[in-house]
Amino acid sequence: MNLDFYMLTQDQRIDGALKPLGRVDLRPEEANDKSIHLxxxxxxxxxxxxxDFIERPLPLISNRLKQLAEKFCPRMKFAPVGLMNLEKREQYWYWLASFPQVACLSAESEFHPNGTLKRIVIDSFKAGNHPIFQLQGSREHYIIVNLMLAESILRRDFTGLKLISVEQEDR
Structure with missing residues (x-):
């Protein structure tokens, strides 16, 4: 079984990591609406x-990770998101990326009864050559990167993110 795809997740072991509060009913692909200011x-x-990566309430990436993503996906769109510490009057800027939605879940993938993914298996043929994308057909915001981007991420000193190998369907 090949392991050429990795899920980008937030490393929950970082004490004091920026944690946005609240919920949002906005999908990342709607972030390109210039009238929306998050x-x-x-x-x-x-x-x-x-x-460098915040998973919830929406996947947000740091400026450094955005610059790397732009090298791999120059046409990907980003919207700025402000994270505010109201007490200290501090603001941190992140980016909401409009990741391509790719329907590449294999029939071998498994779902919980509530519709969330239990086991992710990628059909590499359907995933194509997208360096970074969001799984289509999932209730959650799963961000997947290919091997080349994963290696590039690992060569840099990013903070607070993890790459978890994702199963790939044998063909």
Whole structure:
């Protein structure tokens, strides 16, 4: 079984990682609407750590990770998101990426009764050559990167993110 795809996730072990509060009913692909200005208050922390990837309430990436993503996907669109520490009057800027939606879940993928994914299996033929994308057909925001982008991420000193190998259907 090939492992050429990786799920980009937030490393939950980082104490003080920026944590946006609140919920949002906006899908990342709707972020290109110029009339939408997203801002979130953040959870109070003794010392705030600016991580490079925030998973919830929407997948947000740091400026450094955005610059790398743009090298691999020059046409991908981004919308700025402000994260605010109201007490200290501090603001942190992140990016909401409009990741391509790719319907590449294999028939071998498994779902929980509530419709969330239990086991992700990628059909590499359907995934094509997208360096970074969001799984279509899932209730969650799963961000998948290919091997080349994963290696490029690992060569840099990013904070607060993990890459987890994803099963790939044998063909």
């Amino acid at each position: 801002q979130f208050p953040i959870q109070k922390a003794e010392k705030v750590v600016e991580v």
